[in-house]
Amino acid sequence: MKPYPLLFQPEMKERVWGGRALEQFGLTLPEGHIGEGWMIGDHPNGTTKVVNGELSGLGLDQIREQYGLDFFGSKGFSEKNGRFPLLIKLLDCQDDLSVQVHPNDHYDRLPQGELGKTEMWYILDAKPGAKIIYGLNDGVTREQLAEAIAGNRILDCLQEITVEAGDSFYIPAGTVHALGAGVLVAEIQQNSDSTYRLYDYNRLGLDGKPRELHIEDSLNVIAYEGSGASHMKTELASANQWLTLAHSPFFVTEKGKVEQAWQLQTSNESFVIHIICDGSGSIRWADGELTVKPGECYLIPANLGNYTLTGSMTVLRSYLP
Structure with missing residues (x-):
């Protein structure tokens, strides 16, 4: 099997805070408020399937097994559960997300086999004045903090930052955070779906009921x-040079033009993931060439070897440290 860059069918997730902005990337969305596109995933809550080349139709879990x-490299597996170690998302935030925090790998109340969640955000687009916590x-x-939560004063304890396109945020486990309305985000994270909510603006979920909060777990894991x-x-x-955005124990993410x-x-140690942020171009390798466009996320196998990016575009590159 000759390696080649893999493109996947995203797993779309409806969220009370989502919208339709991911359609601008040419993605087909189901009905509803689509907040998350899981672009590359190998998780029980969402596993993406290859849509190009000889491996088309295979899930990332099947690629892992075969x-x-x-393809993943010697470092390319979670030591805790054996799965692909990262989860790559695009987020459309039409409303504020809940104020939340993620545990680390060692939190004793994690479900069996679940990882902690260190992540980073790259702001692809932001409406004027958009903010994050x-x-x-x-x-x-x-x-x-516990007293403020009990008195419905939690927002008095939180830092708020105005954001614009091109801003980058590293969010280790234990960081209280929330995306605000009006931002479009690329997210690179550990392969985890563990989120503890501290505050949700007293709103109702998609089912018409208040969404669950996780106050005790949140207070336990905050750093x-x-x-x-x-x-x-x-x-x-300058062009054709990498700027490091995040260097964590779980991933390195860089930006290049x-x-x-x-x-x-x-x-041979790690796969590479490229997220196309803007512009157009191609990925060339010994056996072929792919035209790429914004919003696409490619998994470059560890054994691909030499390849070339061409065109005029901004890309993110992520790999294992």
Whole structure:
């Protein structure tokens, strides 16, 4: 089986805060408020299937079983559950998300086989004045936060940041956070669906009932002394060079601008994921070429070797450290 860049059929998720903005990437959406497109996933709650080439129709879990070591690389498996270690999403936030926090891998109340969730956001688009919640105010303790929650004053404890396209946010497990209305986001994260809600604006879910909160779990996993979260502007000084956006124990994510042919290479340790943010171009390798467009997310097998990005486009590159 000769390796080639894999494109997947996204798993679309309806969310009370979602909309229809993912249609701008040419994606077909089911009816409803679509908040998440799981673009590359190998999780019980969503497993994507290949839509191009010889492996078309196979799920990422089947690719793992048949070609895992060759395609994913020696580091390309979760040590905890053996699955593909990352989950790649596009998020359309037409309304505010719940204020939430994610556990780390070691939290003893995680479901069996589930991972913690360290993640990062790259803002693809943002309406003027769009905001996110990003961390606690300095000095907030567990006791103070619990009192604020009980008194319906939690927003007084949270930092709010205005965002624009090109902003990048690293969100280690234990970071209190929430995307706000009016942002379109690429999310790279551990392969996890574990979210604890602290506050949800007293709104009703898609079923017409209040959505569940997870106050005790949230208070348990928050990193009150700081989680290592960081954010940055990502303007690029020149083309065909990588700017590191996040370097975590679970993934490295970089941003680059393609202006002329950019020759790259995989290693036998890790796959590479490319998210096409804007522009147009192609991926060339020894046995073929694919035309790529914004919103597409490609899994480059670890054993592909040399490949070339061409055209004029902004791309994210993620791999295992």
